[in-house]
Amino acid sequence: NAGVTQTPKFQVLKTGQSMTLQCAQDMNHNSMYWYRQDPGMGLRLIYYSASEGTTDKGEVPNGYNVSRLNKREFSLRLESAAPSQTSVYFCASSLVGAREQYFGPGTRLTVT
Amino acid sequence: EDQVTQSPEALRLQEGESSSLNCSYTVSGLRGLFWYRQDPGKGPEFLFTLYSAGEEKEKERLKATLTKKESFLHITAPKPEDSATYLCAVQAVDDKIIFGKGTRLHILP
Numbered sequence: 001n002a003g004v005t006q007t008p009k010f011q012v013l014k015t016g017q018s019m020t021l022q023c024a025q026d027m028n029h030n031s032m033y034w035y036r037q038d039p040g041m042g043l044r045l046i047y048y049s050a051s052e053g054t055t056d057k058g059e060v061p062n063g064y065n066v067s068r069l070n071k072r073e074f075s076l077r078l079e080s081a082a083p084s085q086t087s088v089y090f091c092a093s094s095l096v097g098a099r100e101q102y103f104g105p106g107t108r109l110t111v112t
Numbered sequence: 113e114d115q116v117t118q119s120p121e122a123l124r125l126q127e128g129e130s131s132s133l134n135c136s137y138t139v140s141g142l143r144g145l146f147w148y149r150q151d152p153g154k155g156p157e158f159l160f161t162l163y164s165a166g167e168e169k170e171k172e173r174l175k176a177t178l179t180k181k182e183s184f185l186h187i188t189a190p191k192p193e194d195s196a197t198y199l200c201a202v203q204a205v206d207d208k209i210i211f212g213k214g215t216r217l218h219i220l221p
Contacts, residue, residue: 004155033209043156043199043211050207058208090155097207099144103155 002026004104006091012110013081021076021107023091031094032074033101034058034066036087043090049074050097081111114139118200118212126220128189133215135200136182143207145183147176148199150214156199159185190219 007022025032034046035058045058047066055066063085065077074093078085088108092101115138125131137145144163148156160169162178169176173194175186185198200212 035211040213042213043201045209048209059210092155097143097203099146099161099203100158101146101148101156102158103148105155106153 004091004093004102006104006107008107010108014112015082017081018079021089023075023104024073025093027093029093029095031096033092034076035090037090038087083111086111114204114210116200116202116210116212118215120215122216124218124220125190127191130188133185133198134182135212137202139202139204141205143203143205145178146201147185150197150199192219192221195219
C-alpha cells in the first residue's frame with residue numbers, strides 16, 4: 001500500500017516549456033487535490049476533483065489544467081511554464097470531501 | 113474574506129515544556145477544521161479533524177480544541193521528535209479548503 005505517489009520528485013523547466021505532474025493513490029479514495037506550497041504563503045489549492053469525472057478550480061488555478069484520468073489518477077499540467085510557478089506541488093486524496101487528506105511526497109519544480 | 117491565521121510563526125521550547133499553538137479563522141460557515149504535521153521535505157500528515165465548538169481530540173502528547181473563532185493545539189511535555197511545522201486548515205460551506213501558513217515548532221533536548 002503505497003498511499004499517494006507523485007512523479008517526478010524534482011523537475012527544472014525553462015520558461016515556456018510544458019510538463020505534466022502525475023499523481024496516483026491506491027486507497028480507493030473518491031476525492032483528489034493539487035496544492036502548491038511557497039515560502040511564507042502556506043498551502044494553496046490549485047484544483048480538486050470531488051469524484052471521478054469532476055474537477056473544480058481552487059484558489060490559484062490560472063496557468064494550470066487538470067485531468068482526473070480514473071479513480072486512482074489525477075494529473076496537473078503546466079502548458080507554458082513561468083518562473084512564478086516555481087514551487088513545491090503536493091497531491092492529496094481523501095475518502096470523501098476534504099476531511100482526512102493524505103498527501104504525497106511532493107514535486108519540487110523550478111522554472112528558469 | 114475567508115482567512116486562517118496561525119500564531120506564533122515559530123516556537124522554540126525545551127523538552128518537557130508544554131505550550132499551545134493558535135489557529136484563528138474567519139470563514140462563512142465552518143464545515144471542519146483540520147490539523148496537520150509537516151516534516152521538512154515531506155508532505156503534510158493528518159492529525160485531527162474538529163467539526164463543532166467545544167469538540168476536543170487527543171493523540172499522544174497532542175490535544176486539539178475548537179471554539180467559534182479559533183482552535184488550539186496543546187502540546188504536553190513535548191519531545192524533540194515533536195519538532196515539525198504544524199498546519200491548520202478550514203473547510204468552508206462552499207467546500208473550499210484554506211490553509212494557514214503554519215507554526216514551526218522546535219523542541220530542544
